[in-house]
Amino acid sequence: MTSFWGLFTQIAAIIFPVLGVIVCGYVYGRLRPNEAPQQMGAINPLVMEFFTPMMIFGAMSQKSFDIYANGALMLAGLWVILGSVACGYVAAKIFNIQVRTLVPTMIYNNCGNMGLPLALLAFGAAGFAQAAILFVMCNLLYFSLGVWLLSGRRLSWRLFNTPIIWSIVLGLTMALLRLPVPEPVQQLLNFFTQAAITLMMFALGVRLLDIDWRQMKIGLLGGVLCPAGSLLFAYIAQQFGWFDLTQQQMAQIYLFASLPPAVSCFMMADYYQQEPSKVAAIVLIGNVLSLVFVPFGLALALV
Template sequence: MLLRIVAILFPLFAIVAVGFVVGRRKRPDLTQANQLNMDVFVPALVFAALAGKPFRPENDIPLLLATLALVAGSGLAGWALARATGIAPKTLVPPLMFNNCGNLGLPLAVLAFGEAALAPMVVMFMVSNLAHFSFGAWLLDHKVRLMTLWKVPSVMATFAGLAVGMSGVALWEPLLLSIRMLGEISIPLMLFALGVRLSDSRITSIRLGVFGAAMRPLMCMAIAGVLLMLFDFPPLQQALVLTFGALPPAVLNYIFAERYHQEPEKVASMVLIGNLGAVVFLPIALAFVLP
């Protein structure tokens, strides 16, 4: 089991490590690459995953609701924790609420559970992503305009993919293959960019960073455990719910904190230490869910 977990996680952390080393030595500017990833490759991945399978509400809606419960439950627990510890809620809540389901969650799902796990993990990713760009942005700045959310390419790809999946119309296979190939660029690029981004981060608040890094997976895995006890999910969805709970804080938390001037150094510490802590928490989650 240990060797299997190492084999699953090694490609993820190896690519992140390469990005970290390149980031330290070369200081590459990935602004354009990251923009292309968010505007072209990730939307292609989302569309291909959703349009390439029939959309069955009885299968996908329970997972969607479970993801909402994980995100909202983590946010409420984070708010209570912030009030109890005296930490600014706008600093602590987002890193506990929004996890790295894009950079780490998508490739981890495929490596651990096979291609069948990609589409349901894309559903979880998009629920979390929509919540982050809407409620997460509003939490940091109540003046943010949410009506422009539909213009985000990955959001448009989500609705387009769902429309094709619900219609039952099968896309021409060469066209779907072309879109899928574009989408496959996104995962290694996200991992590499994560390593480069982490190489630029600085740990200025070690105690807060360790605290947030530990509470993020512990609280969300506890919420996931409650959901799995209360509701009867299929085996694959059970595995994805618990794995989703173990993921570290999203790098986007740091980007938002920097944009809205909400103690970005502290948030960066939680993100950096949290992603390093994934070496501990992801094997624990996989040990529970791997057959």
């Protein structure tokens, strides 16, 4: 009983700050139903075009961000995502849902505004850098395979000419060449990281007001399938020992697998007009269900 209570309090301590900011966003949206969406509409481009690229580069420039030592972690993350994609493809065929609607939400989980702060709280700075590796890999996969699906199997190189992609390219270059970042610059990037994480979680809380309950069925399907499929494939990888992960790397994979679809999935679906109301239901209901799946993933990670 003591160990169970210890695990429960540890998980609660990790999740509470994240949920606290999300709840504050939700309450603010309730109190300001007319102003809040407009304010978030003005802030979101700033977050996506400035704070998030700074956050990504800041995570990738840390000394603990060792891409050579975490190659197996990237492969395991890729396995988990592709497993979730396979589950989504099968479900889309069974339930007569457009593949372009469901499958992209299986590719891009909430490893940014939820996964990064959870990893920082659960595993410290080294864990944050490992989570950033998974975040980078997830972004690269979504903005290639995911966008290819959303666009009707057409790619525009303009999609790669974004601050996020350039921050990933710059960060990868510095990581591969092992170029150090001066400490004052790293401290500046840390400030941007904290601001990005807080703003993204707050915006997610405001977004929870937009759940369209008429799309409950597909919302529940996608919201459950993304973490459940990922956790299943993470468990398979652990049981067969395919990637030879360390204990902390396996814990990262379980946390990564438990995350819901990302808010960015809705933004991209809206851009391509690919049933955005259904994608919004998947994303928002999935994030509500994270109250169940994330503690479960953390329990697997911390045991």
